[in-house]
Amino acid sequence: MPASHAAPFCTDVRDRAFCEVLNEELVCALGCTEPIAVAYAAALARATLGAEPESLEVGCSGNIIKNVKSVTVPNSGGMHGIEAAATLGAVGGDAGSALEVLESVTEPDIERTRALLSDPAFCAVSLVEGVPNLYIKVRAHAAGHVAEVVIAEHHTDVVYRALDDAVLEGAREQDPALHADEPNPAYELLTIDAIIGFAEDGDIEPARAALERQIELNDAISREGLAHAWGAEVGRTLMESREHDAPCRARARAAAGSDARMSGCALPVVIVCGSGNQGITACLPVMEYAEGLGADHERLVRAVALSDLVAAHVKGYIGALSAFCGVVCAACGAGAAITWLAGGTPEQVGATIVNTLGNVGGIVCDGAKPSCAAKISAAVDAAILGHEMAMAGRGFRAGEGLIQETVEKTIASMGYVGRVGMKPTDVEILNIMIGKTRV
Known part of the structure; x- marks a missing residue:
């Protein structure tokens, strides 16, 4: 304050x-910043995993859920919601582009996203309580490995990133949900x-x-x-x-x-x-x-x-x-x-x-x-x-x-x-x- x-x-x-x-x-941002932040977290999780995820788990604060629920995800062919934003980010997003993560999405990426979303079990979304108003956790699974990315406080602030037992950013002993920037x-x-x-x-x-x-x-x-x-x-x-x-x-x-x-x-x-x-x-x-x-x-x-x-x-x-x-x-x-x-x-x-x-x-x-x-x-x-x-x-x-x-x-x-x-x-x-x- x-x-x-x-x-x-x-x-x-x-x-x-x-x-x-x-x-x-x-x-610069492409589209509403909350679904884009979800897509960015998912794209970064996929990049960390090194492969297309076999499944996703997305945990979000209430405010993220509120702001993603009814807005159209850009470059998605009209899809809405956290599942669409996360899946499209994981399939075709460019994590290096941050809030322009979906700018390079192609038509095949959109079709692949629709196919994955046809399975309700592919992307599980949950409400996370007791966290900052802006909080996104994505866990991407493939071939027995799991990549985890946490964004908190600001749309591009990655406060925790890990692959299996290897912590790449942040610290496992510090609860990333309670992270607050100086x-x-x-x-x-x-x-x-x-x-x-x-x-x-x-x-x-x-x-x-x-x-x-x-x-x-x-x-x-x-x-x-x-x-x-x-x-x-x-x-x-x-x-x-x-x-x-x-x-x-x-x-x-x-x-x-x-x-x-x-x-x-x-x-x-x-x-x-x-x-x-x-x-x-x-x-x-x-x-x-x-x-x-x-x-x-x-x-x-x-x-x-x-x-x-x-x-x-x-x-x-x-x-x-x-x-x-x-x-x-x-x-x-x-x-x-x-x-x-x-x-x-x-x-x-x-x-x-x-x-x-x-x-x-x-x-x-x-x-x-x-x-x-x-x-x-x-x-x-x-x-x-x-x-x-x-x-x-x-x-x-x-x-x-x-x-x-x-x-x-x-x-x-x-x-x-x-x-x-x-x-x-x-x-x-x-x-x-x-x-x-x-x-």
Whole structure:
């Protein structure tokens, strides 16, 4: 969890730290990151085993099960679920490509996957409790040998890997289920004022390539979502209804990227906070407003950097995967960047974030699926309202609900609710989704 007050630091230290955060966050991914992480673990298990598995065992945290259940696995020919993601990863995945593990999958790989999945005993999936919210264990069996891979905390963090009795990564005596990374000190420097200062005059060159790639790739999948009938077509619906309205276009552009991504589009995206939907939400509305305001490309790149860093700062209090919909964090970033592009003061940027959290903080996450596009639209709409209120000198006040005296305290209070208060909500959502609780 980030510190609410960072110690004073020089701008060189700030710039290096913030570029480090951006380069760590802005990773390419093909498809929804949870099924892709399952596929990556399975591909790595197959590579460790050295042969196609004869069977797979996949144990996942509730949040992984929740986020894989209803989303289309990319390059799978329309298959869904953990079994499909794991089997396709083991059959045709390239473990060296991490979150782009399924990019090289071929039609024969898809057919082989379908054939293996026709045997219900090939891939056994189980819920693992008492582990981090993001947790995947894959055991691959072949010819009397077994390879085991565990990913925890972050989508590509391999905390344990073994072949039979040989431990290749991690340590057998340290329970990998309880593994927790040391926090990256660069994130401790994130505050709204520091982020604004970095956007204004920081040295962004070490992160420029990642930011340019985010703009290019996320723009491409948004255009694909608007051009073709993906998912529930939330973006197309918005664009058809009010395409000349700037706020509506901003919502449509972000939603369209999610429409395509949640329904198996094979175009890659650049993620933020471990999520492609958040990477899209932090980027596309900012691009739309930058164009409308006549901002040059350099100012656009800096605005996207501001958006990404605000999203990472807000999400840092919540942690990976929870019942708190992460696109709200990304929408806070987008709204803050739009206010900055419009010439807003640091106080107005902060007020935009507070206004957004005071409105839609607490939208529940009930898994990755086509309706994520609608949640993105709602979150971006709240961020734009928050921006317009802030520019007019209006906003929600301390003592109203979770709103605190400062933007930093408000972020922390909302983060506490998402991290701690919504844990029971997360459990009940999962119980309903897997049929354990009937309503």
